[in-house]
Amino acid sequence: MPKVVSDAGPIIHLAQINKLCLLKRLFQTVLISERVKFEVFDEGARLRCPDAEEIMAALKQGWIRVEPLPVLLIDRILHLAKGENISNSDAEILLLAQDRQAILLVDDKVLSNLARMFGLRVLNTWTILLESLRKNSIELNEVENAVMELGAKKHKLKDQDAVRILEIARKIADSSKK
Secondary structure, eight states: OOOEEEOHHHHHHHHHTTOTHHHHHHHSOEEEOHHHHIIIIIHHHHTTOTHHHHHHHHHHHTSEEEOOOOHHHHHHHHHHHHHHTOOHHHHHHHHHHHHHTOEEEOOOHHHHHHHHHTTOOEEOHHHHHHHHHHTTSSOHHHHHHHIIIIIHHTSOOOHHHHHHHHHHHHHHHHHHHO
16 A cells, blocks of 8 residues: 555545544545644634534544654755745645655645655545545546535536546546446
8 A cells, every 4th residue: 555645635625524433444544644634633622613523533543643853854844835925734735745655645736846846656535536436436426426515515526627527537447347
C-alpha cells in the first residue's frame, strides 16, 4: 500500500458524504499533522459538525494517524510557508508527504500545484471517488450523488468540472462491465 498524507479537505468532504471509509480501503493508513487533526476533528467537534464523529472513530481505530513532525522539518516548514505564501499547516503536510515519500491528498489547487512542483503525486476528493469506483469499492450512483451533494453545496465545483467528473465515472463504470 502506498503511504498517504492528507490535508483537511478530502477527509472532511468524504466524511460529509459518509465515504471516509474509502480512504481506509484504498490506503489502509492515512497520516495527518496535528494541525490537520485540529481542522478535521477538534474544530468540527466544537462546531458540532456530524462528520466529526466519523473522523474521531477513524482516529480511535488508528487508520487515520497523527504523525509527529520530524524536528528537522520545523525550520523548513516556516521557511516554505513564508516563501510560498501558504499556511504553516499546508507547508507541514507538503513537507511531511515529501519526507515520507507519500501521496498527498489535497483539494486546494494552489497547494496541489506546489506539491506537484515538489515531485509529489497528488489526489483529491474527486480522484479518490473515481479510484474507488475503478476498484469497485463504490457504485456509479454514489459518485453521482457525491457530485450533487458535495459539488454544489460544499466543494464549489464548477459545472464543467462536474460534467467532466461524471463523464469519467461513466467511462470507468462502462469499462468495468466489460
